[in-house]
Amino acid sequence: MDEVAILLNMTLLLLVAGACSVIFKKLKMPAIIGYLIAGIVIAIFVMPTDWWTDDSGIIVEILAAMGLVLLMFVIGMELNLKKLKKMGKFATVVALIQLPLMVFGGYLFGIMIGWDPVSSILFGALISGSSTAVVTIVLKDQGKMSKEDVETVILITVIEDVAQVIMLSMAAPLLGVGVEAGFDSIMWVVIIIAVFMLAAISIGIVLVPRALDWIASKMPDEILLITALGMCFAMAYLSVTIGMSMAIGAFLMGVVVSQAKCSSTIEHDITPMKDIFMSVFFISVGLKLTLDSIIDNIFLIIGIFLVYAALKTSTVVFAYFICNKPLRISFMSAVSLVVMGEFAFIIADAGYSAHVLDHSLFASVIVAAIISMVAIPILSHNSGKIVDIVGAHAPKPVLSTVSWAENTRNRHYAKIALTSKATSSKLSDRATMAYVDVLAIILIEIFFFLFTQDMTDFLYTHIESNMNPASLKTLCFTIVLAVNFVAIAIPLYDLVKNLKFVEKVYIDAERRAEAKGEGNLQRRTIRFYKAFIRVNNWTIVFLIAFAILIIVPTGGGLMLIEHFVAMLFAVGVILLIYAYRRGTGAE
Numbered sequence: 001m002d003e004v005a006i007l008l009n010m011t012l013l014l015l016v017a018g019a020c021s022v023i024f025k026k027l028k029m030p031a032i033i034g035y036l037i038a039g040i041v042i043a044i045f046v047m048p049t050d051w052w053t054d055d056s057g058i059i060v061e062i063l064a065a066m067g068l069v070l071l072m073f074v075i076g077m078e079l080n081l082k083k084l085k086k087m088g089k090f091a092t093v094v095a096l097i098q099l100p101l102m103v104f105g106g107y108l109f110g111i112m113i114g115w116d117p118v119s120s121i122l123f124g125a126l127i128s129g130s131s132t133a134v135v136t137i138v139l140k141d142q143g144k145m146s147k148e149d150v151e152t153v154i155l156i157t158v159i160e161d162v163a164q165v166i167m168l169s170m171a172a173p174l175l176g177v178g179v180e181a182g183f184d185s186i187m188w189v190v191i192i193i194a195v196f197m198l199a200a201i202s203i204g205i206v207l208v209p210r211a212l213d214w215i216a217s218k219m220p221d222e223i224l225l226i227t228a229l230g231m232c233f234a235m236a237y238l239s240v241t242i243g244m245s246m247a248i249g250a251f252l253m254g255v256v257v258s259q260a261k262c263s264s265t266i267e268h269d270i271t272p273m274k275d276i277f278m279s280v281f282f283i284s285v286g287l288k289l290t291l292d293s294i295i296d297n298i299f300l301i302i303g304i305f306l307v308y309a310a311l312k313t314s315t316v317v318f319a320y321f322i323c324n325k326p327l328r329i330s331f332m333s334a335v336s337l338v339v340m341g342e343f344a345f346i347i348a349d350a351g352y353s354a355h356v357l358d359h360s361l362f363a364s365v366i367v368a369a370i371i372s373m374v375a376i377p378i379l380s381h382n383s384g385k386i387v388d389i390v391g392a393h394a395p396k397p398v399l400s401t402v403s404w405a406e407n408t409r410n411r412h413y414a415k416i417a418l419t420s421k422a423t424s425s426k427l428s429d430r431a432t433m434a435y436v437d438v439l440a441i442i443l444i445e446i447f448f449f450l451f452t453q454d455m456t457d458f459l460y461t462h463i464e465s466n467m468n469p470a471s472l473k474t475l476c477f478t479i480v481l482a483v484n485f486v487a488i489a490i491p492l493y494d495l496v497k498n499l500k501f502v503e504k505v506y507i508d509a510e511r512r513a514e515a516k517g518e519g520n521l522q523r524r525t526i527r528f529y530k531a532f533i534r535v536n537n538w539t540i541v542f543l544i545a546f547a548i549l550i551i552v553p554t555g556g557g558l559m560l561i562e563h564f565v566a567m568l569f570a571v572g573v574i575l576l577i578y579a580y581r582r583g584t585g586a587e
Helices: 003-026 031-045 054-077 081-087 089-112 117-126 132-142 147-177 183-218 221-241 246-257 263-287 291-296 298-322 327-336 342-353 359-381 383-393 396-416 421-462 469-515 523-534 537-551 560-584
Strands: none
Touching (some): 031 263, 089 117, 132 147, 147 342, 183 221, 183 246, 183 263, 298 359, 396 469
């Protein structure tokens, strides 16, 4: 590889990308579409020729890696933790509601059309987010929504970015050690990743901002920029070393650097460099597409876009509805988020490189994302008209159902408004935590559903005993089942506490509403709430956990009595821990 090859490739990549971006900018489309189309154009017209060499591929690969690192570093820097804490409560609730539904919907779609579970989960993860850059440009250019609503939508995309980083981190064991790797290998990678991320954030926030602020006060800006970039690439390198994507390490360092007072200076100085190398990253994504792959998968491409648009719109509208927002602004906000984000390309590229996604699925996702970027200005501009048309022509049963749901929700919030402001705020927090507890329980059960047999085999091979092999296998399975019981008992206990608080507030709100002649809860419903509140928390937890263990299939072939033994063992462990905490004053 010589300097002539580098110069020729940079000339080709940047000029073609610049020309395509100018065209799409004139059409009021995001520049990122121009980069992707430039990659497709080069793949079709240049790569088959003798001009494109092996050195060209290596050059693009290196430059694309730099672009990915810088892009993720800047995305991390744009995550203002203080602003998120202050203004992000509603956006966080919306994201918490719609993101799991998006992932689950994508997983179901993948399973329905015959993809394997890992590809389906990865598909759900990559369609879960929206493009912060595209959404920001489209909404600010059009001015169809209020400033507050625009900022809320943008904040939702930022939280989605964080969630997709977490998803990419969770997928790292499968992408790094392989889908068929043993349980012990996967668990070892998971532990290393968890420790790395925790250490990176906790230690980095203490040391890095202070160091950068000191450099900013004593040294020229270029030294500050060089130091920050060195830290960025160092974290990306460490991330790759432990089996994660370099994107995760760069993002984490961006989050850490964002806490420095000089972060705005760093972000300003790094933006031109980021724009250049980021364009090469998206060009490299387009290079992996061919005209044949697009034509052969046209129906899958359209299907992915339609599923994504339907899932994103419906889940965001549902989340806004739950949070007591008007239907019109809910739909307009939801439509404004129907554009796949940068993480769709990053996750898809990671899955394709790890051979988890095949080429047809990879190509289909990328083209569907491009379609969403082309469609979003049109959809967002006409979102208000779409609401009016749907309201005027929807079947009467649908309109009646929507009206009933809105009236029920409004009555619910009207009752809550009768309580104090502090109680209302606590109710929102407790209800949100109850939802998080449910998600935690589901994730724990998915984990045990996937790995119970692996954990049983792991114990069986590491326990030395003179027991009969069948009896030892049963014992190992019972131990794993007991661990499952203890694991779900923790979020279950928190869930029960939160639900009891919510029901106490409902009962108080109903009592206040009845005093004004507005109560509508049936007496038996109130009696059920009161009875539930009186029951001991641990009793409810044990009963629900036992029911979950019986219902969720684990493949061990245990009888009911063995489930009962596992429950007794787990209950004993929990009671001992509880008694110890009470004795030491920790409870």
